[in-house]
Amino acid sequence: MASETPTVRRILPGDPAQLALPEAFAFPQDHADPAGGGQSWVRAVFVASVDGAATVSGRAGGLGNATDRAVFALNRALADVILVGAGTARTEEYGPAEDDPQWRALRAGRSATAPLAVVSESLALDFTAPLFTDAPADARTIILTSESSPLAAREKAAQVAEVIVAGVDAVDFALALDRLRQRGFHRIVCEGGPSVFAELVRAECVDELCLTRSPEIVGGTGTRIVHGPTFDPPVPLDLASVLATDDGYLYLLYRFPAGSRSLRSRP
Numbered sequence: 001m002a003s004e005t006p007t008v009r010r011i012l013p014g015d016p017a018q019l020a021l022p023e024a025f026a027f028p029q030d031h032a033d034p035a036g037g038g039q040s041w042v043r044a045v046f047v048a049s050v051d052g053a054a055t056v057s058g059r060a061g062g063l064g065n066a067t068d069r070a071v072f073a074l075n076r077a078l079a080d081v082i083l084v085g086a087g088t089a090r091t092e093e094y095g096p097a098e099d100d101p102q103w104r105a106l107r108a109g110r111s112a113t114a115p116l117a118v119v120s121e122s123l124a125l126d127f128t129a130p131l132f133t134d135a136p137a138d139a140r141t142i143i144l145t146s147e148s149s150p151l152a153a154r155e156k157a158a159q160v161a162e163v164i165v166a167g168v169d170a171v172d173f174a175l176a177l178d179r180l181r182q183r184g185f186h187r188i189v190c191e192g193g194p195s196v197f198a199e200l201v202r203a204e205c206v207d208e209l210c211l212t213r214s215p216e217i218v219g220g221t222g223t224r225i226v227h228g229p230t231f232d233p234p235v236p237l238d239l240a241s242v243l244a245t246d247d248g249y250l251y252l253l254y255r256f257p258a259g260s261r262s263l264r265s266r267p
Contacts, residue, residue, distance in 0.1 A: 005102070006070045008243040008251055021067075021074050022106065024243055024251070025210065027187050040181045043208040044190040044197050045075050046225040053218035054194060054225045059092060063214040067245050070102075072191075075210065077103035079114040079189035081142070081180055086120035088193035094118075095130040096139065114189075117142040117164075117180060119171055119196050123153035132160040144176045173203040194227035201226065201235055206256050209237065215248035 008024050010017045027041050047063045048054050056062035064072070076082060076097050084094065097113040107113070116131060120143055125132075135141045143157050146167040157163050166176035177188060190200060200206045211225070236257060243251040 006067055008067065008245055010241065010243055012239070012242040019243070021070055022103075024241070025071060025074055025078070025253070027078055040177065040186050040188060041207050042177065042188045042190065042200070042205055043075065043210055044192075044200065044206055045072065045210045046192065046197070047212040047214060048225050049214045049216045049218045051217045051219065052224050053220065054192075054223045056218060058222075060192075061092070063216065063218075064212060065214070065245070065247055065249050067249060067251070068212040068214075071210070071212065071251060073100045074103055074106075075189050076100070076114060077106045078187055080110070080187045081117050081185035081189075082114050083117045083119065083144075083177075083180075083188055083190040083196070085193040085196035086118055086122075086125060087195070088191065089116070089118050089131060091193075096135040096141065111136065111138040113139050115139040115142055117144055117185075118161075119144045119176075121146060121149060121170060123149045123157055125157070127156060127160045135161075142180075144171055146171050171199075173200050173205050177205055192225070194223055194225055198226045198228035201231070201256075202228070204256075208240070208256065209252075209254040211252045211254065213250040213252060215250075 005020045005022070007018050007020050010019050010024065027043070046054060047060055047068055049063055053063070054060060077100055082097060094116065096116065099112045113136065115135065118125070118131070118141065123143070123145060132141050141161045143161045143163045145154065145163065145165055146169060147165055148169050154163055164176060164179050166172050166179055180188060190197060190206070237254040240253040240255045
């Protein structure tokens, strides 16, 4: 018997209501639907404690609850491609995205799972890892790198993944995401890590932040969802929705200023 679709309680905007997760976290159709003009929508997905910690013992998994894990899986099902930094892929022991029966219908007309696009400057990756060897043929892992990466490593990577070179001395995120869009990947979900997210924000390539707030205090000097030089001035966000579950977790959707959506204005 199929499991019941998880729900969240809407606090804002509008009147309080109980929403199924696909309704609560749907991508904006006017920007993310290829039939609506081929425009892109870039959503970053994170979980953090009340005091801002993004990891517990170096990993993000300890902060989420069952609903957060369902939101994570839902975003993967909604995505055309999943963007992640090489460091996060190593720390979280990434493999290919899994075919989640609960959200399978959302991938009708696409591959059963979205491919992973791994950002790596050095290409110091284990090309024998499941992330590469177990990826299905129609969702082959992608590597985003720059011309400064070692040529021999690039040639080795090309044997097990699709390699996209975008940028000269470092990955040009606007160019990299545009190359993904040209391959038909319009709904782009970024799962981190904090350095990749920071570079996406700096390049004005993010449309939305999907942030789960865990009702915990972690303390310490650990990782936050953004890592890198300070934004001066800070980047303003618009709060699009506030959702909650009875265990104290909040699920927040923030929109970036319209000027940040550079991908959508590219020809």
